[in-house]
Amino acid sequence: MRSNKKFGLAAAVLAGALSLTACNAGAGSSASPEAQQDSVTVALTGEPVNLDFTTTAGAAIPQALMSNVYEGLVEIDQEGKIQPLLAESWELSDDRKTYTFKLREGAKFSNGEPFTAEDVKFSIERVQSDEWVSSLKSKMDVVDAVNVLSDTEVEVVLKQPSNAWLFDMGTLVGAMFDPSGVDDLANTAIGTGPYTIEAWNRGQSIELAARDDYWGEKPGVETATLRYFADAVATTNALQSGDVDVVYNMQAPELLSSFESNDKFQVLEGTSNGEIVLSMNNKEAPFDDVRVRQAVMHAIDRQAVVDTAWNGYGTVVGGPVPPTDPYFEDLNDVYPYDPAKAKELLKEAGAENLDITFTVPTRPYATAVSEIVVSQLAEVGINAKIESAEFPAVWLDQVFTKHDYQMSVVLAVESRDVLAMFNNPDYYLGYDNSKIKDAAAKADASDEAGYAAGMKDVVRTIVDDAAADVLFIFPNIVVADAKVTGIPANSVTEALDLTNIGWK
């Protein structure tokens, strides 16, 4: 009977464990409402691998840190406009080459060091040094000298006038660092922002705690937790079971309907800097022929792509510029959906019954888009064979680095990246930039009005050449508890600015 007794004991232990589990389940899910007002939990997909965006690419790191932990002299607001941040104001010299910034007094880094003009000099020069390992550092190439005029005044002298530079200062290259706070950037982030990193539970979450000594207005909540999930389904499950309050940049629009019809939740659709770029290798047959590329532009009904692949979320603009950029214009009329015209162009180019390979990265948006694109191409006689490429590893290697592809599709997330994509013949798109190179440089060097007008011309040339088919501007979809306020619906830079988030 000995084994019988043992068995009985084990059963009792299990029963105990299960009942314990059951009691505590109730306790866990009923968090007190007061406590909730002081904190917010935001669900995101894609955890940062480390905290150092000066050497590691990807949107996850600046998304968590910019505006929250790190700040720049200026920031980009929800409409894409440049606003003062650590600089109270600035003046531009008549030759448009010298910016004089007047700095905010009383700003402090989270290690207690005051923020001064020396830090501005240090941070800008650090981008130009070998310490920054990212091609984004080229955005600082235009800076000739940084002169400290006083503790609160700093002068930045450019080699030539540049409109893009001041905007870039509101993105991650403009982040202000303290010389004594850069020893272990991968694990420790020290900035002037309203939050510090309180805890990082790898594989799970980053906890941000509001600073008592922040120079500006205190953020809406004391604690903001960024929780990371493997996929969109897990984020919405967590939202429904009350574990998270906001799902930001949600990547599965097919899951939205149940939230849209429920008063307990709000669904926001903002715009982003992300373009869904259907790329065509401009340097290789058949897409080295502009007529074949133009045929593709006419063959694809972009609105139908958005409706089918992304449940109608997203903005069709017909060009590589999101609506928040100063040189945006609607270019849908350049290549209207016209399969007959497409067939005609293909015939002219001698490219009827074309067989191509379509390299599709393993991302939800790419898979969704690829199916409808393939069926629309088939209608004009282009037979695209889908080949899947693991993202990022294989896609970066094969398409981006080796340019070993004919057609691909990717979400390009960098802000104001039209020149990065098209003004570089060695880029994977392979667009011959001889027509836009000088015009782009001239636009950057002129005044604001000239910049917008000049860049519009550049973008028009790119679109006329059918360098790539931008299917739509990726939406920034947010699903949240209906009582959460101050969520930045538009994603205009890499940052997810948590400072205004609060509760009704």
Place this chain on the structure above:
Amino acid sequence: MAIRLLINLARFAVTYVAATVLVFLFMRAIPGDPAQIALGVNATPELLAQTRAEFGTDRPLVVQYFDWALGLPFGDFGTSYVTRQDISPLVLDRVQVSLILVVLAMIVALLIAIPFGTLAAVKHRSAGGILVSGLSQLGVAVPNFLAGILLVVVFAVGLGWFPANGWTPPGQDFGDFASRVALPVLALASVQGAILTRYVRSAVMEVMSEDYLRTARAKGLGKMEALFKHGLRNASIPVLTVTSVQLAALIIGAVVIERVFVIPGLGSMLLDAVGNRDLLTVQSVVMVLVAITLIINLVVDVLYTILDPRIRKAS
């Protein structure tokens, strides 16, 4: 007994070394460059070269192999160039999470399998026995990730009894830990329990047809009494074998379950590391899994000799 243990240890060492070579070469054979991934779409050839040199991935393969493999016996897995942190403490954190999950799941699975398997064997002709057999058949056919998704849909999203996902260490808040661990353990244990139930059932049925059991019944023992006194120990050997094999399978199954329930265990660490081509981390996690599997085998072999005197004497 000592010789048997020595042979087993030697087998352990050889398998382990062979595994290090295999996993190292495999990670180099798959496409994808860690430096390229770190730099993303901002890479230029110069920056790539600089980053490769920093990561040490530009060194000869032999150097890279020994640099990594020689640290393993000392628990030194190297520094990840993705997280810029020592890998060993990170892996240790994750191992604890996975082991808690797997061990709890195995305990629950056995608590399901032993009574129900025995019941199904003893009453294999009655409705109850057939029902258990049928249910276990169904359980075997369900992949555990599907079980996980169904549990989430019903008990977390639908009824709201449990959180949908996430993890709290038991030492931090035991109540929260228990509520979060319940569904993933159940997902793993239900499938595992079904598999084990079938093995327990056939093991017990086999034992029940043995002569010595008939003798025990002839002495006047009741059916259950004879089974408990004389049968279960004999039935335990095949069940132990299967349990050890299934324990290894459970660790692999946990990789997927960790993903479904967003649990920061070895599995999610492995998947993230593969995605980032964090070669050293992938290699180290795989070697930890290999070590766990080999240790299970070693322990089971010792348990055999305890359970079955014939094996003890044979060696």
